Amino acid sequence: xxxxxxxxxxxxxxxxxxxxxxxxxxxxxxxxxxxxxxxxxxxxxxxxxxxxxxxxxxxxxxxxxxxxxxxxxxxxxxxxxxxxxxxxxxxxxxxx
Numbered sequence: 758x759x760x761x762x763x764x765x766x767x768x769x770x771x772x773x774x775x776x777x778x779x780x781x782x783x784x785x786x787x788x789x790x791x792x793x794x795x796x797x798x799x800x801x802x803x804x805x806x807x808x809x810x811x812x813x814x815x816x817x818x819x820x821x822x823x824x825x826x827x828x829x830x831x832x833x834x835x836x837x838x839x840x841x842x843x844x845x846x847x848x849x850x851x852x853x
Contacts, residue, residue, distance in 0.1 A: 787794040
């Protein structure tokens with residue numbers, strides 16, 4: 758039986774097999790009134806808001822792009838409608 762983890766292939770030498778970086782021990786014995794803990798909590802909250810702001814900016818950009826494309830399509834449709842009306846009136850005048 759294998760007691761020790763060893764490298765099996767040459768390319769595994771670049772990988773960390775100690776598994777020491779897989780989890781963090783969250784031992785926080787500071788009280789709720791500790792200012793450094795409050796600062797850390799506020800910084801985490803701020804980071805969360807920054808990520809949320811980035812996501813919302815991207816969503817707004819996507820929606821603006823969609824609205825712009827919709828407006829372009831409306832203008833194109835109105836242009837086609839105008840061309841069809843002009844052709845229809847010309848055809849009507851020829852037949853009269």
